[in-house]
Amino acid sequence: MxxxxxxxxxxxxxPAQARALSTHCGAARFAFNWGLALVKAVMDQREAEKSYGIAPADLTPPLRWSLPALRKVWNQVKDDVAPWWAECSKESYSSGLDSLARALNNWTTSRDGKRKGRAVRFPRFRSKRRARxxxxxxxxxxxxxxxxxxxxxxxxxxxxxxxxxxxxxxxxxxxxxxxxxxxxxxxxxxxxxxxxxxxxRADPPPAQPDVVIGVDLGITHLAVLSRPLSGVTNAVGAVPNPKHFARASAALRRKSRAVSRKHGPDSRTGARPSKRWERADQRRNRIHHRVANLRRDGLHKLTTALAAGFGTIVIENLNVAGMLSNRRLARSIADAGFAEIRRQLAYKTRWRGSRLVVADRWFPSSRTCSDCGAAKAKLPLHIRVFRCDSCGLEIDRDLNAARNLAALAVSSTTGTGGTGDLEPPCSNGRGADRKTRALCGQAAVKRPDRSADLPVGCPAGASRIRSCR
Structure with missing residues (x-):
């Protein structure tokens, strides 16, 4: 493959090479700002001419936003706008123009409704001190x-x-x-x-190609698997949550207080930060980067073990963006990295030839009994033990959800994705246009504020954060 x-x-x-690297990055930033200024000037000129009543055929010719078009204009004027251009590689200027072409394309597709996610703003000029x-x-x-x-x-x-x-x-x-x-x-x-x-790549196939495993992501435990995995989980199947950001919070508070005592930048007056502020800010940023590296390393080890061990992996289609709007849980959710786990599993299962199944967002994995299949009308988040009223099963809530996810791949009764699917097959890419099926003979009712049918007992206008589970 x-x-x-x-x-x-x-x-x-x-030191000389570090200065040269900074110079090349500055040249890329210069090319980006030059191209953005040219694009804005052409757009403003055309808008002004339209307001004067000039015919469309007589307007200033539009400027194409592709990399070849921008690079062609740059090569024509680089001797005038940047007489020092020969000091850096031509790739640095091409890199800046390529970033501009991508940013303009993202803005265009977002404005036209062809891009998923949040609306993308028009590109802004890159600051010398704040730009990466x-x-x-x-x-x-x-x-x-x-x-x-x-x-x-x-x-x-x-x-x-x-x-x-x-x-x-x-x-x-x-x-x-x-x-x-x-x-x-x-x-x-x-x-x-x-x-x-x-x-x-020629990665070996998973060790257990015929085994299905369900993965329920959480905060108390980073993940709970439907079956234990040696060297990764405990005897129950839970992966401990290292909480890297929480552990580094005390050090971050100390470094942040040190930064606040220094003379920092002021956007209102244009004051530049002091050297001591810059050094203190660098010490604080090192902690952030260490936390990010530790989190990335742990997630890679977990996803690699899952992809190498099992032929079919079932996860949930979580609304991470909506979950982050909960101010009580946002920091813990961001520290866990739910979206990164799914992204890594998507390509690692393709490498191994295994199968990644994405459960529907409205699948009641936590409210359904993994033994008899009976579903509860509601199950508050603070109740951590699932007790079935039909068969009397008592089991950890997350373990029960993981077993239901594993059974989902076998039964295939609700929305699932295919091998390595990044998104479930649906019209809007979020899975929200699907209808939740009524379970255990419960009648489905039509809620006025939602187009999907919800089981009786699910509160009207239930948040996607809880997914009615």
């Missing part, structure tokens, strides 16, 4: 050196890496990978280089 995969390495540039320092190289001498301790970038030359590049170098030497681009970025006070490669 041929996939696109990124390999990210930390760099150890010399990043630059991408697609052509030229982009390679990993044979000593596995250096990389080579156009105009920048050889740069030493902080870690060994053998993981990518072995694939390049074997001919199973091809470098497409390299992106340098400053994060947490350290430069990183990410190689986007076309990789030919």
């Amino acid at each position: 041929i996939v696109h995969q990124a390999y990210r390495f930390a760099l150890d540039p010399t 320092r990043s630059c991408r190289f697609t052509t030229g001498g982009v390679r990993v050196e044979a000593d596995r301790r250096h990389i080579n970038l156009p105009k920048l030359g050889r740069i030493r890496t902080h870690e060994s590049t053998r993981k990518l170098a072995r694939r390049l030497e074997a001919g199973t990978a091809r470098v497409l681009s390299a992106t340098v970025r400053l994060e947490g006070g350290r430069w990183h280089c990410s190689f986007t490669c076309e990789v030919q």
Whole structure:
């Protein structure tokens, strides 16, 4: 299987190379701002001409927003707008224009209703101090050196890496990978280089290809599996939640107080921050980056174990954006990384040849008895033990939901996705246009404020955060 995969390495540039990297990122930011100013000028000119009653055929010709069109205009005027352009690689300016073309395309598709999610605003100019320092190289001498301790970038030359590049170098030497681009970025006070490669993967199939496992995500436990997994869960099947951000909150409070005592930037007066403020802010940002790295490492280990161990994995289609609107749980939900777990499972199941099934958002996994199938009308969130009124089963709420999800893949009675589906098949991409089936003989009633049929006992206008579970 041929996939696109990124390999990210930390760099150890010399002071001169660090300044050169910053210069290339600044050149990309300059090209972005120049192109955005040109686009706004053409748009404003056309609007002004329309207000004067000028015929459409006589208006100023529109400017195409594609990368080739913007790069063509840049090459015509670069000697006038940037006489110093030869100091940086041409890839830095192309990187900035490519970012602008993508931003304008996202705004256009969002405005036309062709893009899912929240509305995308029109691009804004990038500040010299607030913008992320990043630059991408697609052509030229982009390679990993044979000593596995250096990389080579156009105009920048050889740069030493902080870690060994053998993981990518072995694939390049074997001919199973091809470098497409390299992106340098400053994060947490350290430069990183990410190689986007076309990789030919031959991952082994899952250890238990015929086994189905349900995964119920939560806050008390990061995930509860329908069956225990050695080395990952406890005897019950629960994966402990490390709560990296909560553990680092005390250190973050101390660093934030130190930052607040320094003379920081002021957007109203244009005052620039002091050097002490910048150093204190860097120390605080290092904690944020460490938390992000720890969370990413833990989620990768969990999703890799699931994809390598089971042939079918069933998860829920959670409304994470809606759940984050709950101010009491937003921080814990963001710290758990529900969306990242689903994203990683989506591509890792494709690599392994396993199957990812996405349950419908309105599937009552927590309210349904995993033994007899009887469903409760409602089950408040604070009740953590499920007690069945029909068969008398008493079981942990999350474990009961995980077993129901596992049984869902076998019965296939409610909305499920296919192999590696990122979204369930529906018209709007959110699963909200489906109708919840009445369970255990309950009559379905039509609520005036929702088009879907809900079982009797579900409160009218129930929030998608709780999914009526």
